[in-house]
Amino acid sequence: MKTKQKAVVLLSGGLDSATVLAYAIKKGFECHALSFSYGQRHNIELKAAKKVAEKLGAIQHFTINIDLRKWGGSALTSSGMKVPKGGVKKGIPVTYVPARNTIFLSFAVAWAETIGARDIFIGVNSLDYSGYPDCRPQFIKAFAKCANLGTKAIDDGWKFKIHAPLQTLTKSEIIRLGTELGVDYSLTHSCYDPDSKGHACGKCDSCRLRKKGFQESGIKDPTVYK
Amino acid sequence: MKTKQKAVVLLSGGLDSATVLAYAIKKGFECHALSFSYGQRHNIELKAAKKVAEKLGAIQHFTINIDLRKWGGSALTSSGMKVPKGGVKKGIPVTYVPARNTIFLSFAVAWAETIGARDIFIGVNSLDYSGYPDCRPQFIKAFAKCANLGTKAIDDGWKFKIHAPLQTLTKSEIIRLGTELGVDYSLTHSCYDPDSKGHACGKCDSCRLRKKGFQESGIKDPTVYK
Numbered sequence: 001m002k003t004k005q006k007a008v009v010l011l012s013g014g015l016d017s018a019t020v021l022a023y024a025i026k027k028g029f030e031c032h033a034l035s036f037s038y039g040q041r042h043n044i045e046l047k048a049a050k051k052v053a054e055k056l057g058a059i060q061h062f063t064i065n066i067d068l069r070k071w072g073g074s075a076l077t078s079s080g081m082k083v084p085k086g087g088v089k090k091g092i093p094v095t096y097v098p099a100r101n102t103i104f105l106s107f108a109v110a111w112a113e114t115i116g117a118r119d120i121f122i123g124v125n126s127l128d129y130s131g132y133p134d135c136r137p138q139f140i141k142a143f144a145k146c147a148n149l150g151t152k153a154i155d156d157g158w159k160f161k162i163h164a165p166l167q168t169l170t171k172s173e174i175i176r177l178g179t180e181l182g183v184d185y186s187l188t189h190s191c192y193d194p195d196s197k198g199h200a201c202g203k204c205d206s207c208r209l210r211k212k213g214f215q216e217s218g219i220k221d222p223t224v225y226k
Numbered sequence: 227m228k229t230k231q232k233a234v235v236l237l238s239g240g241l242d243s244a245t246v247l248a249y250a251i252k253k254g255f256e257c258h259a260l261s262f263s264y265g266q267r268h269n270i271e272l273k274a275a276k277k278v279a280e281k282l283g284a285i286q287h288f289t290i291n292i293d294l295r296k297w298g299g300s301a302l303t304s305s306g307m308k309v310p311k312g313g314v315k316k317g318i319p320v321t322y323v324p325a326r327n328t329i330f331l332s333f334a335v336a337w338a339e340t341i342g343a344r345d346i347f348i349g350v351n352s353l354d355y356s357g358y359p360d361c362r363p364q365f366i367k368a369f370a371k372c373a374n375l376g377t378k379a380i381d382d383g384w385k386f387k388i389h390a391p392l393q394t395l396t397k398s399e400i401i402r403l404g405t406e407l408g409v410d411y412s413l414t415h416s417c418y419d420p421d422s423k424g425h426a427c428g429k430c431d432s433c434r435l436r437k438k439g440f441q442e443s444g445i446k447d448p449t450v451y452k
Contacts (some may be wrong), residue, residue, distance in 0.1 A: 075342030099336035102376045106332040110325035114299030139375040148370045149365040
């Protein structure tokens, strides 16, 4: 029997990363899912990540604790900043967490190098996204170069590949893809500012993009709004 | 009075990073020092980092906890691997920690972006170093590009600069530079495998490079060997 190739998959517990995990598994990778408890306001997404990893069949799921509240700088990691609820605006919103994907990808590369995985999956997309600089294709490309130079990869004669299969998809296309791949979106969590029961606010950018995505996809939105 | 420019300085507690902190302070930066408790065997270096930050006058010193023992993969983060004591060999040694500097620099960028610092200092050097891929100049250059694309920097019309002032210096040149800048090397810690009192083993690569550096510099080595 051919051994499966290993991959590290960044898994937030949201809609996009659940789709990416399903996609990587479908592509035949043995998936090692990686989540972060980084002081996010919507820490409840980690429960979703656990359920999604189990349901889709990740071989392993690690959650790394990193305290980005140490310096805050984002509405997601600072209690002094509010999550905007007035609709998606142009530009980089206050929910942007400084260098978050750079940090997440760095850990992914570290884990990948340790277990011998050459493939890393991340659920960034540049359409229907929240204006985050660390979701753009140029960043992903630059990070791949950085990962290859900052590890043993090149010395050992191979390269890391950073897969961003959702990069050019709209939210509704992502939802259709995930539905085909068997993702149960009722397990996922997207809201930045849920209530104590974990119900979505329906008004933050993340809720709005998710709602719109389901509406445009024609697929029933399983999200519980408060 | 002119406000000082802020800089984030990676500070391990070793000889190189102490020199870099002194250098950045001399250059007129308001220095925010950043250390990591990452599960390193020589965790005692963090006590050294604290003393060095205080003594040299960092305005702030944060230590971030990240558990790289979760996956190990290095003699510094895995109890199952031994620190080599037979002398510095060619190639990448087992004390290399997968993607360590990528992770450290990612946090540095995150903090820098949050506090409005555009300058990041790191004590990598490519001569007299231990063969780590994440110390080479190409990596630092690639990381800078990545940092600029993965943050608000470019959108806001400026760029991060990653300073690696020791890049082309030998260990003895670093020691001479630091001595001129007033670094008290007795406060620093380099050994990968110290005893319970924190005394250096004298035989690991880090001890050997440090010893050789002091010998060649003609400056008295203040290190306490066991």
